[in-house]
Amino acid sequence: MIEIDLSQNALREANQRLQAVAADDNARRFLLRNPRGAHAVAAGLKAPIEVTIEGHVGFYCAGMNQEADVILRGHAGVGLAENMMSGTVRVTGNASESAGATGHGGLLVIEGDTSSRCGISMKGIDIVVGGSVGHMSAFMGQAGALAVLGDAGPSLGDSLYEARLYVRGRVESLGADCKEKEMTAHHLDKLGRLLERAKVSANPRDFRRYGSARNLYNFKIDNLGTY
Amino acid sequence: MSQRPKTPRTHPRASSIFDAYALSEIRRAAATGVYDIRGGGAKRPMPHFDDLLFLGASMSRYPLEGYREACNTAVTLGDRFAQKPIELKIPITIAGMSFGSLSGQAKEALGRGASTMGTSTTTGDGGMTPEERGHSTQLVYQYLPSRYGMNPDDLRKADAIEVVVGQGAKPGGGGMLLGQKINERVAEMRTLPEGVDQRSACRHPDWTGPDDLEIKIHELREITGWQVPIYCKIGASRPYFDTALSIKAGADVVVLDGMQGGTAATQEVFIEHVGIPTLAAIRPAVQALIDADMHRKVQLIVSGGIRNGADVAKCLALGADAVSIGTAALVALGDNDPRWEEDYQALGSTAGCYDDWHEGMDPAGITTQEPELAQRLDPVAAGRRLANLLAVMTLECQTIARANGKSDVRNLEPEDLVALTVEAAAMARVPLAGTDWVPGQGTF
Numbered sequence: 001m002i003e004i005d006l007s008q009n010a011l012r013e014a015n016q017r018l019q020a021v022a023a024d025d026n027a028r029r030f031l032l033r034n035p036r037g038a039h040a041v042a043a044g045l046k047a048p049i050e051v052t053i054e055g056h057v058g059f060y061c062a063g064m065n066q067e068a069d070v071i072l073r074g075h076a077g078v079g080l081a082e083n084m085m086s087g088t089v090r091v092t093g094n095a096s097e098s099a100g101a102t103g104h105g106g107l108l109v110i111e112g113d114t115s116s117r118c119g120i121s122m123k124g125i126d127i128v129v130g131g132s133v134g135h136m137s138a139f140m141g142q143a144g145a146l147a148v149l150g151d152a153g154p155s156l157g158d159s160l161y162e163a164r165l166y167v168r169g170r171v172e173s174l175g176a177d178c179k180e181k182e183m184t185a186h187h188l189d190k191l192g193r194l195l196e197r198a199k200v201s202a203n204p205r206d207f208r209r210y211g212s213a214r215n216l217y218n219f220k221i222d223n224l225g226t227y
Numbered sequence: 228m229s230q231r232p233k234t235p236r237t238h239p240r241a242s243s244i245f246d247a248y249a250l251s252e253i254r255r256a257a258a259t260g261v262y263d264i265r266g267g268g269a270k271r272p273m274p275h276f277d278d279l280l281f282l283g284a285s286m287s288r289y290p291l292e293g294y295r296e297a298c299n300t301a302v303t304l305g306d307r308f309a310q311k312p313i314e315l316k317i318p319i320t321i322a323g324m325s326f327g328s329l330s331g332q333a334k335e336a337l338g339r340g341a342s343t344m345g346t347s348t349t350t351g352d353g354g355m356t357p358e359e360r361g362h363s364t365q366l367v368y369q370y371l372p373s374r375y376g377m378n379p380d381d382l383r384k385a386d387a388i389e390v391v392v393g394q395g396a397k398p399g400g401g402g403m404l405l406g407q408k409i410n411e412r413v414a415e416m417r418t419l420p421e422g423v424d425q426r427s428a429c430r431h432p433d434w435t436g437p438d439d440l441e442i443k444i445h446e447l448r449e450i451t452g453w454q455v456p457i458y459c460k461i462g463a464s465r466p467y468f469d470t471a472l473s474i475k476a477g478a479d480v481v482v483l484d485g486m487q488g489g490t491a492a493t494q495e496v497f498i499e500h501v502g503i504p505t506l507a508a509i510r511p512a513v514q515a516l517i518d519a520d521m522h523r524k525v526q527l528i529v530s531g532g533i534r535n536g537a538d539v540a541k542c543l544a545l546g547a548d549a550v551s552i553g554t555a556a557l558v559a560l561g562d563n564d565p566r567w568e569e570d571y572q573a574l575g576s577t578a579g580c581y582d583d584w585h586e587g588m589d590p591a592g593i594t595t596q597e598p599e600l601a602q603r604l605d606p607v608a609a610g611r612r613l614a615n616l617l618a619v620m621t622l623e624c625q626t627i628a629r630a631n632g633k634s635d636v637r638n639l640e641p642e643d644l645v646a647l648t649v650e651a652a653a654m655a656r657v658p659l660a661g662t663d664w665v666p667g668q669g670t671f
Contacts, residue, residue, distance in 0.1 A: 011449070012449065012453070015449050016452065019452070039442045039445055039446065040442075040445055040446040040449040040450075043446050043449045043450050044379055044449055044450030044451075046379065058442070059433075059434075059439070059442045059443075059446070060433070060442065060443070060446040063446050063450065064378075064379040064382070064450055066379060066380075078433060078434070078439070079433035079434070079443075079446075082432075082433045083374060083377055083378075083379075085378055085379065097433075098432055098433040101374075101432040101433040102374035102377065102432055102433070104377075104378065104418070117432065120432040120433075121373065121374060121428065121432050123374075123418040124418060139432075140428065142417075142418045142419060143418050159426075161419060161420065161423070162420060217406075217420070217423040217424065218405075218406050218422075218423060218424050219261070219405075219424055
């Protein structure tokens with residue numbers, strides 16, 4: 001494992017090193033120490049490497065990740081794994097707002113809690129949160145799945161498109177055009193597989209499923225009061 | 228039989244307030260219960276570049292010889308932080324317009340025309356298509372709140388990144404692409420079900436405010452290796468503060484879009500009643516650059532209602548480094564061409580007025596995803612027309628610059644201008660013609 005101490009090396013050098021790993025490089029495991037709240041740590045990775053970060057990070061950790069497996073042993077600031085395309089990002093602590101925002105693919109696991117707008121405009125990413133999520137989570141979620149083992153704050157799934165939401169705890173309120181849907185065998189199976197991928201121990205039957213009512217897909221004057 | 232004397236009747240008088248358009252809109256709203264949506268920019272009369280004149284040379288100013296003495300038009304954009312700034316041969320770029328709102332043929336034509344003249348094109352909401360990347364030698368990739376189609380591979384293919392904070396036609400508003408134009412390809416690029424109304428967010432999902440934007444720009448630079456310039460596009464509303472905050476956030480270039488700037492679709496009430504005219508926005512933005520000691524270090528691109536070389540010259544004289552054109556570029560491609568008058572009439576419009584771009588029925592084949600209509604546009608010929616327009620605009624701008632004794636179009640300055648109206652004089656901060664009076668002096 002190659003160690004990079006961010007108290008001794010500039011972030012630019014560290015990211016450049018991680019971004020430059022070629023498909024045939026032998027060095028594929030990295031350990032970043034002392035991030036000390038830095039922003040954009042391990043952003044823009046594009047190869048199947050394993051990066052472990054020891055400590056807390058600021059905004060946009062693992063932003064736009066492609067293929068890399070990133071493990072953060074600490075807490076994350078705003079926009080964790082924003083616009084992730086593939087790979088996995090796992091956080092042992094909590095994450096701030098907009099975790100997994102606009103993610104197109106890959107798996108984001110937050111073992112602790114995460115703040116508002118988790119999975120906002122998600123476009124295919126799968127997100128598993130061990131704790132609870134804040135308000136407006138999965139706002140305008142287009143595709144992918146959000147599984148929450150704890151509770152969800154107000155306006156879950158507001159203006160939802162086709163993202164699938166599963167919550168084990170209490171949902172404070174649903175947002176516009178989001179409704180509870182039947183948990184079919186198909187969805188139990190999908191959720192079970194997701195929890196397994198996330199290495200999270202939970203029974204899919206304990207969750208409730210939410211999705212788009214699809215009433216706001218096209219503008220109708222009769223829905224004016226809903227907007 | 229006696230006839231009663233005829234009482235003279237007054238001529239029927241139309242209200243200037245309840246004019247024909249206002250009446251028709253009231254009737255339309257009453258019939259439908261829905262606000263009007265359209266494309267384009269503000270159509271109302273407002274102070275514009277026509278209200279300014281250049282003084283030209285005189286006893287105290289020496290002109291340059293037209294056609295003989297050089298007048299530079301090249302401009303470098305984004306050399307504040309980027310290792311590979313944009314090098315343009317002309318100070319006129321093509322504004323952001325998406326595939327989805329425009330046909331693939333139209334995007335190709337824009338790329339062809341701009342590349343011929345050595346300037347850049349810009350993507351829009353919905354991501355980058357191979358066609359526009361392939362036909363644009365310099366392509367600016369817009370980074371929008373929706374992040375439709377956003378991916379790091381395309382980000383790294385871009386020659387510059389434009390973080391869109393606002394748009395002149397709708398400062399504070401998000402995008403809108405109605406279901407008629409969400410066909411299979413557009414839906415796939417945007418990860419949306421086919422046929423749904425696509426309403427892009429008005430705020431970015433993972434940052435709020437200039438302090439966050441600074442961190443976001445830093446992230447984009449980390450992902451792209453600090454190679455390419457990062458623009459910040461703002462709708463003209465509070466141009467002094469928005470420009471100052473863009474500089475503070477680390478932008479290499481500020482793009483300032485006035486309310487005449489077009490959009491693919493939004494509410495008519497938004498287009499006509501939110502934002503300020505381009506003419507009113509430039510001087511406050513330039514003042515912000517000067518106050519930060521960043522004028523010419525952070526470049527300013529101005530857009531919104533620019534039609535000809537005189538408009539370009541006036542923008543540059545007021546302190547811009549370059550301009551962007553959108554509507555004029557579409558007209559050059561063939562938008563609102565009288566040759567399609569019969570079709571425009573069938574749609575309840577007329578050539579020159581057609582703005583229902585969101586319906587996807589554009590007779591000119593530009594703002595549509597209907598294959599039969601899109602095929603009406605020959606991208607090679609349309610690209611040539613755009614290149615011709617850009618050439619004419621550049622020559623016109625040079626003509627004016629030489630007449631004012633400038634060997635570089637960016638040497639034009641406010642001192643070369645006067646205004647025809649008090650309003651334009653106050654907005655552009657140049658004297659009313661024939662006087663030394665600059666109204667409205669004071670803080671922004």
